Amino acid sequence: MMPERSKIRRMIRLAPPAAFCLLAGACTLPVRAQDSASFYGMTPDAIARALGRIETDHPDLQDRISVVSSYFLGTPYVLGPLGEGPRGEFDRNPIVSFSALDCTTFVEETIAFSLEPNLARGTALLQKIRYKDGVISYQTRNHFASVDWIPNNIKAGFIKDITREIAGNQTRVATKTISKSAWYATKSAANLEDISGLDPAQQDALVARWRSLGANMPDQKASLPYVPMDILPEVLGDIPSGTIANLVRADVSSMPVLVSHQLLIIDKGGQAYVREAAYKDKVKDIPAMEYFAIYQNSKWPLLGLNLDEILPRRRP
Numbered sequence: 001m002m003p004e005r006s007k008i009r010r011m012i013r014l015a016p017p018a019a020f021c022l023l024a025g026a027c028t029l030p031v032r033a034q035d036s037a038s039f040y041g042m043t044p045d046a047i048a049r050a051l052g053r054i055e056t057d058h059p060d061l062q063d064r065i066s067v068v069s070s071y072f073l074g075t076p077y078v079l080g081p082l083g084e085g086p087r088g089e090f091d092r093n094p095i096v097s098f099s100a101l102d103c104t105t106f107v108e109e110t111i112a113f114s115l116e117p118n119l120a121r122g123t124a125l126l127q128k129i130r131y132k133d134g135v136i137s138y139q140t141r142n143h144f145a146s147v148d149w150i151p152n153n154i155k156a157g158f159i160k161d162i163t164r165e166i167a168g169n170q171t172r173v174a175t176k177t178i179s180k181s182a183w184y185a186t187k188s189a190a191n192l193e194d195i196s197g198l199d200p201a202q203q204d205a206l207v208a209r210w211r212s213l214g215a216n217m218p219d220q221k222a223s224l225p226y227v228p229m230d231i232l233p234e235v236l237g238d239i240p241s242g243t244i245a246n247l248v249r250a251d252v253s254s255m256p257v258l259v260s261h262q263l264l265i266i267d268k269g270g271q272a273y274v275r276e277a278a279y280k281d282k283v284k285d286i287p288a289m290e291y292f293a294i295y296q297n298s299k300w301p302l303l304g305l306n307l308d309e310i311l312p313r314r315r316p
Contacts, residue, residue, distance in 0.1 A: 039098040040075045047098060048119040055117035061312050064117065065242035066266055069110045069275050075101050075283045082130070083193050090138045090210050091193040096123045104149070106277035107244055107262045111158060114242075115313045125313075129158055139213050145246055145259035146222035147178050150308065159244065159308040163225040166235050166307055174303055176222045176251045176258040183256055184214020222258045224248055226304035229292065236288060239307060241267035245274075246306040247295075255300060265307075 039047050050071065058064040078100035083093030101109065112126035128134035131141055132152050142149035153159045164171045187210045189203045198206065226248040227235060239245075247261040263276035265288060272288040295302040 037071065038074050039071045042098065044119065051113060051117040051119055051122065061114065061310070062240065062242045065110060065114045065264070065310055068114045068117065069106075069242075069264055069266065072098075072101065072106055072110065072277075072283045073275075073285065075099070075106070075277070077102060077277050077279060077281050077283070080193065081105060084136055084138060084141075088138065088193075088195075090187075090191075090195070090206070092195055093193050095136070096126055101277045101283060103262045103277045103279075104145070106283055107264065110264065111244075111310055114310065115158070128156060129153060138210075143183075144178055144180070144222075144257065145262065146176065146224055146257070147220045150224070150246065150259075150306070154308075157311060157314050160311055161225065161307070162240075162243065162309045163227055163305075163307045166238050167225075167227040167231065170228060170231050171225050172228050172304065173223055173225050174248045174251070174258060175224075178220045178222050178258070179256065180217040180220070181214045184211050184217070187211050224258060224306045226306050228304045229295075229302060232292060232305070233289065236265075236272050239265050239272065240309060241265065242310060244308040244310065246308070248303045248306050250301040250303055252300055259306070260300070260302075 039050065042050065054064060054067055054071075058067050075098070079102055080091075081093060081097050081100040081102060082095060082105050083091030085095045086092055096109070097105070098109075108126060108129050109122075111129055113122040116122040116125045127136055129142075131137070132148065133140070133156075142152050150159070150161070154161060187207055189207055192203070192206065195206075224246070243265045245263050245265050246259045247263075248258060249255065249260045251258070261276070263274050266273045266275045266285065268285070273285045274288050274291040275283070275285050276291075277283045292302075
């Protein structure tokens, strides 16, 4: 879900813009009683056992994606819950979380633990999905869906763009110039995540270094094929269960992104559902056409969906 329209522009300027759902933020979450069908509230040992059962009971990847993603249902939404861990230079949030997710981290963890239903191996794989070439640093994180996350994960062999397979000759292409230098220039001490013990001079020096990382980054032309929204009702049934849907928006100068949100399309009893980490809510299921109807009169037009299939893991 989008934040209130009046707040979008103010929030997005400061946002890590792989999608609007990656806005920086944190909160303290209550831990609920262990739920055998949800990772949220489970101990690490219980999560490891659950993943082991999933690996044994669901050998088919498409089935496994549905099951793994269902184990995240009910997980609270938190903006930007993951970072580079305790040694991170600018963001020391954890590198994996089962207690809080946003839209992209939900998709990333679903991919990782569907391809590797093992706590240690899945966590290691997650870093290859979140970071270009698996190199963990803020500057190598796949911040922008259109020019980082999607192309880098296609190159790495984790996903395949199937948009044209679904839309055929009705496929359209959206473009936008992405300015990482402008985004880095907005960084401030307020954006530092989980970093304490710095005096004002140290904070200023760290922020200056942060901004300098993007100073010479060239603008990039994003180009994404999409299924137009007006044909979605007729092709929705052709989208395989477990497909990643990237919401492609119109090129609006005040918005620094082309993709505003990431989610999964899941088949439940022959009906397509959206499974998403919903803004300021939790991971939940919504009937797909009911969900997309929300965007019909959006001031930031939703052009359509870029679709990615999660691919089986390539072994050495």
